[in-house]
Each structure stands twice: as structure tokens, then as C-alpha cells.
């Protein structure tokens with residue numbers, strides 16, 4: 340009944356603390372046994388609300404993420420040329436593009452800072468502006484060429 | 485998106501809302517030193533049961549905003565099918581994208597990183613005017629809204645009165 344997703348308790352705790360949520364590494368007692376590897380690992384999102392360091396992923400999740408990274412890397416990157424026809428700011432971070440800055444082009448031709456859009460695409464393969472699914476658009480391009 | 489970028493983005497929105505207030509709500513911070521926790525005052529939309537009420541709510545932004553949505557909770561008591569009895573707001577745009585177990589929501593109805601405090605509040609205000617009883621958060625309120633409307637109206641009217649007393 341209902342589709343209101345419950346968030347994890349951990350999330351609530353970080354909200355209650357209201358701010359400087361320590362990273363797992365730094366919150367571990369320095370004298371106690373280290374809970375996690377000291378090496379900082381990239382964190383991945385097998386599904387949007389689940390984040391896990393690379394070594395904690397299942398094989399299936401690793402494949403899914405590898406595919407997604409491959410797909411994102413296929414999206415063209417250009418440098419912003421200041422052309423007035425294009426949007427002047429990245430709607431994710433609301434910061435104006437500067438000329439020559441690297442921007443990523445989605446199949447719908449919406450542009451974003453590479454780091455802003457890549458972080459989002461790792462969570463959801465849709466254009467934040469027009470909601471066009473990026474993977475579907477890419478698949479059709481492959482099929483027609 | 486770093487925590488610094490997230491806080492800059494929120495600061496920008498706060499400054500913009502202070503400069504050009506939007507009709508229907510006012511926004512500020514719970515604590516001036518914490519840009520991730522906002523307090524908003526929503527004015528009950530005209531021509532709805534909530535008209536005349538002043539409803540206070542809190543927004544809690546994650547450090548990953550705008551990649552992840554904030555949580556929103558009404559602090560003022562409010563009776564509505566899509567607001568839990570404890571005040572938690574349950575609308576689809578505050579749900580993260582991803583596998584939709586129930587198949588109700590299209591990706592376009594879910595959270596997108598282009599949402600701002602303003603667009604969130606506009607959605608919440610339109611939800612007050614137009615409840616969605618397909619996915620109620622307050623099952624009792626949803627049932628009353630459908631089957632015992634006079635009782636639903638009475639409860640909302642009580643909340644409106646209470647909110648006016650708290651605000652005066």
C-alpha cells in the first residue's frame with residue numbers, strides 16, 4: 340500500500356545530526372580496529388538509494404555499473420563555446436558555463452558540466468531537463484547507424 | 485558534486501528567494517549556520533480547504549543535493565492524504581529515481597536534480613489543493629477524503645484554526 344519509500348535509518352541519523360556527517364573512515368575510533376579499508380574507494384550506486392564502495396558490490400552489480408559507465412563515456416564531450424543559442428548555465432549546479440569549459444552533450448542536445456551530469460547519470464539515465472531517457476536514445480542511435 | 489557546491493547552490497536559492505519572494509510561501513533557515521536545513525511557511529492556498537492556514541514545514545537537504553532529494557516534514561499539524569500523521573510529506577518528486585516496485589511513477593514524476601526549493605514548494609502547494617489518493621501516506625485521511633468528506637473537512641478546518649493560533 341502506498342509508494343512512499345522509507346529511507347534507511349542511517350540517512351535519518353545523518354539528518355538529525357544536522358550537518359557535519361563524518362565519513363565512515365573518520366568516525367571510526369582511531370585506536371580501535373579499522374572498520375573499513377584505509378584506502379579510499381570509489382562509491383557506486385547499484386540502485387539510486389544504495390551506495391556502496393566498489394569492493395562491496397556483487398558481481399551482478401559490478402556488471403551493471405560497468406555497462407553504465409561505458410554508456411556514459413560514449414556521450415560526447417565538447418568545450419563550451421559561449422554560443423548564445425545554448426543554455427548559459429548548468430541547470431544542475433546553476434553555475435554559468437565559462438568559455439572553453441568541458442561540457443557533456445546528451446542525445447537531446449542538453450548540455451551540463453561533465454562532473455555534474457556524470458554523477459547524476461550514475462543514478463538515473465535520464466536528462467534532468469527534458470527527462471528523455473539517455474540509454475534509449477543511445478540504443479536507437481546505434482541501431483540506425 | 486561536492487558538499488561545497490551543494491551549499492553554494494542552496495545559498496544561491498536562498499538569496500534569490502529573499503530578493504524575489506514567491507507567492508504562497510516564505511523560506512528561511514532553521515539555523516542561520518546550517519544551509520542544509522530550511523524552514524518554510526506555506527500559506528494555505530486560496531479556494532481550498534487549507535485557505536487561511538499558515539503551515540510551517542522543514543526541509544532537510546542531503547549533502548548530495550541536488551543529486552538526491554531533500555526530505556520535507558510539516559511541523560504544524562496538518563491533515564492530508566499525502567502527508568503522514570507525523571508530518572512527513574510523501575510526493576513522488578521527492579522520491580529518488582530508480583526501480584519503482586509498484587509501477588505507479590514514471591521517471592518524469594520522480595526526483596530530478598533541477599528541482600529547487602521553489603519547484604518543490606509549488607508541487608507541495610498544488611498537492612494541498614489536489615490530493616492524490618492513489619498512494620496515500622495518511623490512509624485514514626485518504627479514506628475520509630473519499631468516503632466521509634464532511635469529517636475530512638472538519639479535521640482540516642481544525643488544523644487551519646490551530647495554525648492561525650500558533651502563528652499569531
Ligand SMILES: [Zn+2]
Nearest residue numbers: 429432452455
Ligand atoms: Zn554544473
Ligand SMILES: [Zn+2]
Nearest residue numbers: 447449466469
Ligand atoms: Zn534533455
